[in-house]
Amino acid sequence: MKDENANGMQTNDAVENVDVSSATESYAEQNGNTTKKKRGSFTGKIGFVLAAAGSAVGLGNIWRFPYLAAKYGGGIFLLTYIVLAVTFGFVLMIAEIALGRKTGSSAINAFSKLNKKWAFLGVLCAIIPIIILPYYSVIGGWVGKYFTTYITGQGMAAANEGYFNSFISSPWQPLVFFAVFVTIAFLVVLFGVEKGVEKVSKILMPALVLLTIGVTIYTLTMPGTAEGIKYYLLPDFKKFSVKTVLAALGQLFYSMSLAMGIMITYGSYMKKQDKIESSVHQIEVFDTGIAILSGLMIIPAAYTFSGGNPETLGQGPGLMFVALPQVFATFGKVGGGILGALFFALVLFAALTSAISLMETVVSIVIDKFHLSRKKSSLIVYAGTLLLGIPSALGFGVLGKLSIKGMTILDMFDFLSNSVLMPIAALLTCIFIGYIIGCRQITEEIELNGRFKFKKFFNVMIKYICPICIVAILVTSILSAFGVFNI
Ligand code: TRP
Numbered sequence: 001m002k003d004e005n006a007n008g009m010q011t012n013d014a015v016e017n018v019d020v021s022s023a024t025e026s027y028a029e030q031n032g033n034t035t036k037k038k039r040g041s042f043t044g045k046i047g048f049v050l051a052a053a054g055s056a057v058g059l060g061n062i063w064r065f066p067y068l069a070a071k072y073g074g075g076i077f078l079l080t081y082i083v084l085a086v087t088f089g090f091v092l093m094i095a096e097i098a099l100g101r102k103t104g105s106s107a108i109n110a111f112s113k114l115n116k117k118w119a120f121l122g123v124l125c126a127i128i129p130i131i132i133l134p135y136y137s138v139i140g141g142w143v144g145k146y147f148t149t150y151i152t153g154q155g156m157a158a159a160n161e162g163y164f165n166s167f168i169s170s171p172w173q174p175l176v177f178f179a180v181f182v183t184i185a186f187l188v189v190l191f192g193v194e195k196g197v198e199k200v201s202k203i204l205m206p207a208l209v210l211l212t213i214g215v216t217i218y219t220l221t222m223p224g225t226a227e228g229i230k231y232y233l234l235p236d237f238k239k240f241s242v243k244t245v246l247a248a249l250g251q252l253f254y255s256m257s258l259a260m261g262i263m264i265t266y267g268s269y270m271k272k273q274d275k276i277e278s279s280v281h282q283i284e285v286f287d288t289g290i291a292i293l294s295g296l297m298i299i300p301a302a303y304t305f306s307g308g309n310p311e312t313l314g315q316g317p318g319l320m321f322v323a324l325p326q327v328f329a330t331f332g333k334v335g336g337g338i339l340g341a342l343f344f345a346l347v348l349f350a351a352l353t354s355a356i357s358l359m360e361t362v363v364s365i366v367i368d369k370f371h372l373s374r375k376k377s378s379l380i381v382y383a384g385t386l387l388l389g390i391p392s393a394l395g396f397g398v399l400g401k402l403s404i405k406g407m408t409i410l411d412m413f414d415f416l417s418n419s420v421l422m423p424i425a426a427l428l429t430c431i432f433i434g435y436i437i438g439c440r441q442i443t444e445e446i447e448l449n450g451r452f453k454f455k456k457f458f459n460v461m462i463k464y465i466c467p468i469c470i471v472a473i474l475v476t477s478i479l480s481a482f483g484v485f486n487i
Helices: 002-006 045-056 059-071 075-103 107-114 116-151 163-168 173-191 194-221 226-233 242-255 262-268 276-305 310-315 319-329 332-370 374-394 409-437 439-449 455-481
Strands: 024-027
Touching (some): 045 262, 045 276, 045 332, 059 242, 059 310, 059 319, 075 107, 075 226, 075 242, 075 409, 075 455, 107 262, 116 374, 163 319, 173 374, 194 276, 226 276, 242 276, 242 409, 276 319, 332 374, 374 409, 409 455
């Protein structure tokens, strides 16, 4: 299993479903080692879909989607997101997976294999998870803190106003929880106990979904949530702006693990006889479904508790941490305590599996680029993540002054990766496919097994609509950031 991991294999069901005996013909030369090892492949379509969904579903769905939806006007954000998911999301995911399967390489080599001059795009894709991992782990630390709070019987305190703020602004607490979180992820990556983690996640991830459904049903039946449900489900077109689109687009890339080469790596492990198009539909439905459900669990409750202004609750990133403890508190000390402990345990687990797979990705990039051993690479990534995460962890307290236009340091890293670098990587991927190698290379790969129903749509999107829209969104957002005009 180690070899697959060194090649950029993700840690989840993927590893378990790798069937080396039926490996595809491509070799592991992109790893920089000359020993010709056969590249593993997924045993079947279900294995592939579950593995890719495993990477996609994480804090992005449960924590980030609801807070962005609340911040950007509820229903209008939801609608924008869904429209983008079935257009941009579909096209990009299909393109990345086909690119990976065609080249049999992870991102850092896939582009250069098809055109030497485009090696830089592989590097750009590699930078993005390096930026995401540290601040993802800071949020993972927050989840760890809430889990600890509930498990030690202090759940009622967590429902108090100010609990979240006093935690994130404390000088050492966010740091400690962040460091513990990163260390656990590091130990798993180092000792390679992913297999166990995957086995457990097969039980715990469905448990998380079930618990989310349960909590959602409960919050929806709480008195006074009707207004909140309307706020979340009915779009208010007056609240629409370019910023909504930019935020939704960034969230789409983040949530589906797009525009950072992850899906290219996954595609490289997919078998030639499995259908790409229908797999993508399934992954999308899964990922978007869980995001929408999480919004339904958090936003109407937040709407009620904030007196109709969910934008203000927990100042954005804190939404989940402020709204849910209040929901749990309505169950009383014991019931709420158990529910809270269970919920945050499951979220913590989901966050850890995503962080482990992000770390694997970064470690494999270091192995590929610098030809270091797995151990050395893991240590470098561990140290780097700890260092890079410190400013994000302290950005709400000690380093609170270092904010730009109301953005904390964590927000800035998040903005840089999701709203700047990922759209650029997506734009360049479209240009690469539409104009450098030609759409046919991709559509032929998809047509290896059956008709590609959305072929015309795919071609038009990749060549014209996606690039034009992304450029328009980026330019407007940059101009407005410099105050040229207000959107
Ligand atoms: N998509 C994940 C989520 O929704 C976050 C993520 C982004 C990720 N890139 C990744 C997870 C790479 C694993 C690997 O939380």
